[in-house]
Amino acid sequence: MHTYIPQLQLEYLRKLVSPNKVVIVYGPRRVGKTTLIKKYLESYPDCIFVTGEDIFVKEILSSCSIEKLKGFIGKKTLLVIDEAQDIPSIGLNLKLIVDHIPDVKVIATGSSTFDLTKHVGEPLTGRQHIVRMFPISQMELNQIENQSQINANLERRLIYGSYPEIITMESDFLRQEYLHDLSSSILLKDILSLEGIRKSKKLIDLLILIGFQIGQEVSHNELATQLSLSKGAVEKYLDLLEQVFVLINIRGFSRNLRKEVTKTSRYYFVDVGIRNALINNFNYLNRRNDIGKLWENYLVVERLKKQQYQHLWSRNFFWRTYDQKELDWIEEREGSLFGYEFKWGQNILKPPRLWVETYPESSYQCINQDNYLPFIT
Secondary structure, eight states, X not given: OOOOOOOTHHHHHXXXXXXTOEEEXXXXXXXXXXHHHHHHHTTOOSSEEEETTSHHHHHHHTSOOHHXXXXXXXXXXXXXXXXXXXXXXXXXXXXXXXXXXXXXXXXEEESSSHHHHHTTXXXXXXXXXXXXXXXXXXXXXXXXXXXXXXXXXXXXXXXXXXXXXXXXXXXXXXXXXXXXXXXXXXXXXXXXXXXTOOOHHHHHHHHHHHHTTTTSXXXXXXXXXXXXXXXXXXXXXXXXXXXTTXXXXXXXXXXXXXXXXXXXXXXXXSSHHHHHHHTTOOOOGGGOSOHHHHHXXXXXXXXXHHHHHTTOOXXXXXXXXXXXXXXXXXXXXXXXXXXXXXXXXXXXXOOOHHHHHHOTTOEEEEEOTTTHHXXXX
């Protein structure tokens, strides 16, 4: 029996579920979406719980027939659809359900944004709430770890990441097996089920190349050359990898200073353990030359979790000039600019002079091992 780590999105989910609304729970495969729903259902047992992978369910919930949908739901007031992205035309059918069945509440989970955004976004305007999920956050782990445990577990987080099962596993051997399995097949299942996407090896190769470029600008032309693909194909694959919550794309920041680089992207992995599995490196930190990349990826994703779970609405960027002045992380929120530099170790870096001169009203902080916890929790 696995230990349950209290999920911060549970309370948010409880607030959002309401009559004639659809709550969509998005997140990568295996991050605990189904666990979240089942926890919620402990106080709401009278419901229909189905999975989009079931053929019978797929047929009914893609029927676009109000009578069939009414007959399926009957007198129940809550419909839960796990893996809803597997159901054709799910958006239109959800719209029919909440428009034509009085007082019904709907929760749908998705491990990709394909069907759910493509076919939900438009039909469900004004009828949907979104709950986004990540692998377990340090904010959540703070509920079950004391300070010495947090310090002791930091190296493991940087190597194996924060998937729920990874955290509760007893051995590093099992963690490595789990991450290899997850990274080579399960995470890409949604992409590979799409028509026209057949080159799974190219996807893996692309992810490996990205894995070595954490915290650096990524050239689509360069990737295309290395993979023997067109630039368009690379851009399509990268977009799909964002849509299935494997990668995060951060753009360059500019307010039109000519020296600033803006039309480039940096990519981070939603979980650093997946990145390490793809490049096949689970070495301890004292035997690695990529600690800076791991630290940056870890802080970026933990910060995004904090923004999401504490509802800190922010636009996120990196900043770099053509003469190599840079800041790892920029947040634009509440009309202000906040600059951050990430540094493994204890040393504190000063902000680039050009940043201070160009954006004198902005704040700056160097995030290191001594002060990172308030930044991510």
